[in-house]
Amino acid sequence: HNQPQPEQHNQLQLEHHNRLQPEQHNQLQVKQHKPTTAPTTITTTLATTTTIPTTTTTTTTTRPPSRPAPTIEIRAVILIVFQSALANTGSPEFQQQAAEVENACDVIYQQRFGSRFVRTIVRQFRLVTRFRTDEVETDVDVVFNETSIEPLPTSSAVAEALAIAVNDSNSGFNLSVVPGSIFVRSEPKSKAIVQFRTNDTFIADLLNSTSEAFSERSSLIKRELEPFFFEDYQPDFISLTPTTF
Numbered sequence: 001h002n003q004p005q006p007e008q009h010n011q012l013q014l015e016h017h018n019r020l021q022p023e024q025h026n027q028l029q030v031k032q033h034k035p036t037t038a039p040t041t042i043t044t045t046l047a048t049t050t051t052i053p054t055t056t057t058t059t060t061t062t063r064p065p066s067r068p069a070p071t072i073e074i075r076a077v078i079l080i081v082f083q084s085a086l087a088n089t090g091s092p093e094f095q096q097q098a099a100e101v102e103n104a105c106d107v108i109y110q111q112r113f114g115s116r117f118v119r120t121i122v123r124q125f126r127l128v129t130r131f132r133t134d135e136v137e138t139d140v141d142v143v144f145n146e147t148s149i150e151p152l153p154t155s156s157a158v159a160e161a162l163a164i165a166v167n168d169s170n171s172g173f174n175l176s177v178v179p180g181s182i183f184v185r186s187e188p189k190s191k192a193i194v195q196f197r198t199n200d201t202f203i204a205d206l207l208n209s210t211s212e213a214f215s216e217r218s219s220l221i222k223r224e225l226e227p228f229f230f231e232d233y234q235p236d237f238i239s240l241t242p243t244t245f
Contacts, residue, residue, distance in 0.1 A: 069118065070144040070188055070239060072158045075137060077128055077181035082136045086125040098122035101138060104175045105162065109142060112161040116150050118143040135178065139185065146239050149218040155184040193243075206245035218242040 078101070085093035105120040123139040142158050163182050165173040205213035218241075226240045 069146050070152045072142045072155050072187045073139060073185040074142060074159055074162065075139050075183055075185050076162065077135050077178040078138050079134055079176035079178065080136050082127045082133050086136070089124065094125065097125065101140065101175065104173055105140060108161060108165040108171065108173055113153055116144050116148045116153065118145050149215060149222055149241060151241050151243065152188065155187040159184050214245065217245065
């Protein structure tokens with residue numbers, strides 16, 4: 001006889017912006033929309049003497065709308081000589097200086113956060129005070145991978161990683177940053193913790209977030225459920241991350 005499979009408790013972390021107020025339910029409920037696809041005629045071959053006509057079908061693939069990547073914006077004061085061209089994001093001077101900052105930051109964050117990290121983007125350079133032309137306030141977006149099954153790093157961890165690199169002469173970080181000037185300007189807001197049950201078989205490896213079983217199950221849940229949340233809650237919904245089984 002088939003043995004009943006134990007219910008599996010799953011905990012998800014959903015990240016979104018402030019406007020989203022998730023509903024509370026005992027179990028995760030996902031509102032599903034019927035996907036918009038072109039009608040498709042399926043030709044079935046039967047074991048009879050009847051001739052089955054061949055039908056040509058056309059399938060239209062609709063690209064899903066883009067969603068915002070998880071991003072934490074930090075600000076720091078770097079010691080470079082400010083010139084008016086740096087205020088213009090389209091100028092060669094801005095692009096060259098931005099590339100230097102991004103390359104230096106990319107190395108640090110790639111080492112610290114691995115595959116969760118995507119890239120950094122310099123948003124603007126601004127003179128801190130008109131009395132000092134060598135202190136430039138720099139806004140940098142730290143972009144993370146929305147498909148990662150690992151939780152988004154905290155904003156404090158992102159700022160701390162840069163501060164450690166600045167103060168460590170062996171880090172390879174080649175920018176001069178004013179000590180104490182690093183802080184977080186913005187980050188994804190509001191996390192809803194949702195629990196639900198499935199009839200999947202529970203194994204001990206699911207208790208270990210670094211195991212292959214945990215990774216595979218998390219990827220499956222993320223892949224299957226995220227499209228529904230994104231469709232219902234765009235543009236506020238960012239990501240869904242299984243945290244415990």
